[in-house]
Amino acid sequence: xxxxxxxxxxxxKILKATEKKFNRGTAENWKNKDFEDLSFVIKQKAKILIxxxxxxxxxxxxxxxENYLPQDSTIEALIxxxxxxxxxxxxxxxxxxxxxWYLVAFAIPFLIWGIIVVWNNLDFSENLQGQLTLEKVEGxxxxxAFFKYSVPESKDSIFLDFDDATWLxxxxxxNRHISHFYGSPGYFNARLKTREKRISDNVKVxxxxxxxxxxxxxxxxxxxxxxxxxxxHENVENGVFHATRKNLASLGMDSTKIVVVxxxxxxxxxxxxxxxxxxxxxMNSSFWPAVRCFSVHFKVQGTQGSIMxxxxxxxxxHHAEYRMGEKHATGGTSDLTQFxxxxxxxxDVTIKNANKEIVVxxxxxxxFKGKYTRSIGKIVGSTIYFHGSGTVDxxxxxxxxxxxxxxxxx
Numbered sequence: 001x002x003x004x005x006x007x008x009x010x011x012x013k014i015l016k017a018t019e020k021k022f023n024r025g026t027a028e029n030w031k032n033k034d035f036e037d038l039s040f041v042i043k044q045k046a047k048i049l050i051x052x053x054x055x056x057x058x059x060x061x062x063x064x065x066e067n068y069l070p071q072d073s074t075i076e077a078l079i080x081x082x083x084x085x086x087x088x089x090x091x092x093x094x095x096x097x098x099x100x101w102y103l104v105a106f107a108i109p110f111l112i113w114g115i116i117v118v119w120n121n122l123d124f125s126e127n128l129q130g131q132l133t134l135e136k137v138e139g140x141x142x143x144x145a146f147f148k149y150s151v152p153e154s155k156d157s158i159f160l161d162f163d164d165a166t167w168l169x170x171x172x173x174x175n176r177h178i179s180h181f182y183g184s185p186g187y188f189n190a191r192l193k194t195r196e197k198r199i200s201d202n203v204k205v206x207x208x209x210x211x212x213x214x215x216x217x218x219x220x221x222x223x224x225x226x227x228x229x230x231x232x233h234e235n236v237e238n239g240v241f242h243a244t245r246k247n248l249a250s251l252g253m254d255s256t257k258i259v260v261v262x263x264x265x266x267x268x269x270x271x272x273x274x275x276x277x278x279x280x281x282x283m284n285s286s287f288w289p290a291v292r293c294f295s296v297h298f299k300v301q302g303t304q305g306s307i308m309x310x311x312x313x314x315x316x317x318h319h320a321e322y323r324m325g326e327k328h329a330t331g332g333t334s335d336l337t338q339f340x341x342x343x344x345x346x347x348d349v350t351i352k353n354a355n356k357e358i359v360v361x362x363x364x365x366x367x368f369k370g371k372y373t374r375s376i377g378k379i380v381g382s383t384i385y386f387h388g389s390g391t392v393d394x395x396x397x398x399x400x401x402x403x404x405x406x407x408x409x410x
Contacts, residue, residue, distance in 0.1 A: 004069050004075060011075060013068070014078050014082065014228070014324070014369070015058060015059065015078070016029075017078075018038075018078045018081060018084075020082070021083070023033075026231065027061075030059070035052035035055045036052045038055055039220055039322065042077055042078070042081045042167060045080060045275045046076075046078075047061030047161055047165075048073060048080075048167065048168060049220075050074055053220075054070060055171070057070070058074075071167070073167050073168050076168075081259060106221045106235050122281075126141075128156075128158075128199045130147045130150060130151040130152060130171070130199045130200040131149060131150045131192075131200060132147060132160075132190060132200045133147065133148050134190070134203050135177075135205065137149055140207075140210050141182075141184065141185030141213060141264065141266065142184070143182050143207045143210040144180070144182070144209075145179065145180050145182060145184075145190070146179045147160075147177070147178050147190065147325075148176070149160075149171060149178065149192060149200075150158075150173070150176070151172065151192060156195060156196075156317075157195065158171045158172075158194055158199065159192070160178065160190070161183070161193050162180045162190050162193070163188040164182055164183075164184070164186070164188055166285075181265060181317065183227045184217075184264070185207045185213070185381065186207055186264070186381065186383070187205070187206050187266065187303070187381060188204070188205040188207070189204065189205075190202070190203040191295065206266065206267075206268060207266065208381075209264055209265055209381075211408075212240070212264070212395075212406070213229070213264055213265070214229070214231075214235070214262070214263050215227040215228065215262050215264070216259055216261045218254075218259060218260075219257075219258040219387065221262050228251045228252065228253055229251075230243050235247055236276050236410050239315055239390065239393065239410055240391050240392065240393050241410045242391040242392075243261050243389045245288075245389070248261075248389065255289070256289050257289075258289070258387075259288070259389060260386060260387055261390065262383060262384065262386065263383070263384045263392065263395070263408075265408075266380060266382075267381065267397075268378070268383030269379045269405060270378055271379045271399040272308070272378065272399075273302030273303075273304075273306075273375070273379045274356045274376060275355055275399075276300060276379065276400060277350065277351070277353070277396075277398040278300060278349075278350070278351040278382070279348075279349075279350050280348075280349055280384070280393075280394060280396070281346060281349075281393035282349070282353055282392045283345060283390065283391050284313070284343035284344065284388050284389075284390040284391070285386075285390065288388040291387065293315075293316035293387070294316075294343050294387055294388045295313070295387040295388075296311050296386050297309060297310035297321070297384075298349070299380075299382065300351075300379060300381075301380050302375075302376030302378060302379055302380065303376075305325050305376035306323060307325075307351065307353060307358065307376060309322045310322065310339065310340050311349070312331075312363075313340065313342075313343045314342060314343075315341060315343065317335075317339065320337075320340060322368075322375075324358055324372045325372030325374040325375070325376055326372055330361040332389065338367040339360060341366070343390075346393070347362060348362070349361065349362055356371055356372050357369075357370075357371050358371070379397070379399070379405065381406070382395070393410065394409045394410060396408075396409075
């Protein structure tokens, strides 16, 4: 019997703590959009993706087998998100004033006993330190990365976090070898961690491509490493790239599900990520089943950080977002209405970065200006990510010397 099978009351308290943290009322009244948003914020904090479907099963919104329990790592992600600890579940009850003195006297021996027990069981190796090294990367998006690691003895669980939204994997022992499959290209920070903190240096993993490549996957699915390669030559017509629902269905995808399409180009360069220009012309789908807020984001990835801007359809600025160096903002906490645009018509967007000063233009009009201080390092790639299936006329990332770095004119 697993730990949670014998501690179902504690599991229910964790669900309640998550519900309280999410702060959208009782879970009985949550709609599909609430579960999608909860999945997103858990992924942001705990670095583990729990699909909306799994969350619905956990909160009894979907019929499941009797005594259903999710995987341990799923429950652990809720613990991290809700910042849950067992003492949070103990409510202190008010006691009449005249009884307090003998309750205190009665409690003192137990308090002393508790201190002794805790002291004898304290893990003084809380400053845990593990070692993780990258041995090699085989392939070009997809790729398999090979690691070697050692972890200290600990009463807490230690995990390998590969920074790509796949499940955390338990790490045990010393001088162990392990491989991980990266289904999409990008630049990742693999690490060892406990439930609470990172216990190793970040290990940089570059999963390169051979020029621009396109992938599609389902939004919010549990098995996020399932990507469908989208052939360029079958999806370029009249000088633009667009993966139609028919073409995606021909790849074996269910076009009634929410689909995302991405274009990536990753390789090492010696060009500064703090001085570049990105130019592109695009629009998004006019219809996709179950999607109300279409979006597209553009990212330039550096060795130490990234520059990312997310455009959304009109009325959807709550979902807009940007990241530049150490600065990050979302439409949930900031007014980002300038990034809510008509996605169903052609848009020309330019993102200029001049020594950490960013200017964003949409159809020739300046819509954003900002600065950051922490360098993003050397450029290693660029991504266009569509919620739905968008259309791209061209994409061009130009370095500080005015030379094309990542270019595709379709």
